[in-house]
Each structure stands twice: as structure tokens, then as C-alpha cells.
Amino acid sequence: MPPANLFLILDIMTWVGALLLLGVSTIMRSATLRYWGGAYLAGAIGIAGVVVGVKYWPWAAYGLGPALVLTGYWLMWMGLRQLRPGRPLVLWPVLVAACWCVVSDWRIFAHNELLRFAVFSPAGFLCMVAIAHESLRIPARVEVRWLLAGLALLHAAFYAARSLCALLFPSPDTTQLWLYITPTEAILYEFSDAFLILFAVLATRQDTLRTQAHTDHLTGLLNRRRFFELAQRVLQDRPCAVLVFDVDYFKTVNDTHGHAGGDEVLRVLGEVCRAHLRKGDLIGRVGGDEFAMLIRDDEDAARRIAARIREAFTSACQARGYVTGVTFG
Known part of the structure; x- marks a missing residue:
């Protein structure tokens, strides 16, 4: 199966995940799932840019598409922050995606796919570390936070490995290998991630209801x-x-x-x-x-x-x- 077909499967799966998360967020009135659905939507558009841009608009494949993926990671991070009330909106991470749009159009990147892998991967790595850190700040009684953080760190490790391989083994064979591995790993990550964030939202709500049932609303002490x-x-x-x-x-x-x-x-x-x-x-x-x-x-x-x-x-x-x-x- 050519890599383009794997990216197409990944894109379809991401669209389905986005629609499901946005639908569930409407039913549950969950800001976290709304952000997460928006993240999948940004990712789906970005991956579509990669799939279509390879033939028709190269910059969409190596510039706009990855920038939208980074935007999706920011939305995921913001979604996690909604699980703890009172967290302010943070916009500066979007500048990272904007910078990628500019940098990716430089000639040295536009014609070197392996170099783009090497440079983009650290950005993805830092995004995943930030998501893992925010996952661990979910209330302690929500045990699924450890799985959510662990999954993010595994995805971060994938980015680190891809960047190192691109730098240490620069060859067409290495590029082709990562064109197969990247969509495969992303499919596994997205499938697991969607279920874990849903469980995290449900567990957080149960924890909140349990706390409210045991707490005097005026003083914050035990009832x-x-x-x-x-x-x-x-x-x-x-x-x-x-x-x-x-x-x-x-x-x-x-x-x-x-x-x-x-x-x-x-x-x-x-x-x-x-x-x-x-x-x-x-x-x-x-x-x-x-x-x-x-x-x-x-x-x-x-x-x-x-x-x-x-x-x-x-x-x-x-x-x-x-x-x-x-x-x-």
C-alpha cells in the first residue's frame, strides 16, 4: 500500500473522530470535548492538505498541513485546561504554527522532505510534552490522566525518534520508511486518544459531582x-x-x-x-x-x-x- 493511501485512511479516520467528538461535546456540553473535536477538525484539514497538496499544491502538503496539525495540538492542550475551571485562554502557541507556515516556504525546506521531518518533529515533541504535563494536572482522583499523559509521551517519543533518524540517516530510504510509519503511528494514536479524553471528561465530571455531594457549597468545608x-x-x-x-x-x-x-x-x-x-x-x-x-x-x-x-x-x-x-x- 503506498503511503498516500495510509494518509488518506488517517484523514478519513480524523474526520470521523472530529464529527464524533463535536457531536458528543454538544450532547454533554463539554468545553474540553469541543476543543478536542476542533483539534481533530484542524488535523483532518491539515492531513487533507498533505494528501491533496502532494499533487496539486505542494505548499499545502509541507506548509499549511503541518501548521494545522500544530494548531490541533494547541486546541488539545487548551481542551485539557478546561477540565480545571478558571484557566485563561492562551493564544501564543498559535504563533508556532504561523512560524512554520513562513519557515516551511524557505527553499532549503521546500525541496528536502527529510529536513522538514527533522525540524517539524521537535515542535511536535514539545506539543506532546505540554499535553502530557497538562494531563497530569487533571484532578488526582481521575486515574485515566496517567494513561492520557503516557500516550502523549509515547507520541512525543515518536517525534524524537523521527527527528533523530532524519538527522543521523539522511537518505531516500529513510524518508520512504517514515512516510509509512508516520500515518500508521498517527492512526493508533488518534484512536486511543479519542477514547481516553472521553473517559477523562466522564471521570472528571463524576469526581466533581462526588465532591459537590460531600461539600458545603458556601464554605467549601465538608457537609x-x-x-x-x-x-x-x-x-x-x-x-x-x-x-x-x-x-x-x-x-x-x-x-x-x-x-x-x-x-x-x-x-x-x-x-x-x-x-x-x-x-x-x-x-x-x-x-x-x-x-x-x-x-x-x-x-x-x-x-x-x-x-x-x-x-x-x-x-x-x-x-x-x-x-x-x-x-x-
């Missing part, structure tokens, strides 16, 4: 049910200190500043508690303005933590114009 579930497990293993506390003059704060003021006081308390909580300790909101804390230590340690929380919370509230504090019991 009543989750706190008592975890506290029972901890108390079965070892003795601990338990602190119960509430907000002083909370009704007065609500009457004076309204419910928005009361909500802000509770959020501030949640932030202070999280800042002073040690690893392994538990804290939850168990009532309107009532909280409970389980300290995996003795009574003296619990008193020290309570004193730090009381001081920090009082100072934070005073800075915002609220006259209140906390009482521990």
Missing part, C-alpha cells in the same frame, strides 16, 4: 453527612480531639448586614479553617453557623489550633467591618 461519615472511620482507628464551635452574634450580623453579610462571614470562616487545618484533620459545617473539627492529636494540640483559628477569623472579620468571632466547646 454534615460527609463529616460524620469520615469522623466515624477515623475514631475507629485512634482517639482524637473533637471541637465544636459556632459564630458569635451571627443573628446580629444577619440583621445588620443582611444575609449577604452573613454568607460572607461563613465563607471567611471556611477559608480560615482550611488555612489552619493540618493534613489528616477533618472539619465540616454541621448546622447553620455551627461547625465541628476532628483533630488527630491530643487536647493541647486541639486548643492551639482553636486559638489560631479564633485569632485569624476575628482579625479577618474586623478588616471587613464585621463584629464577630467564634466560640469553641
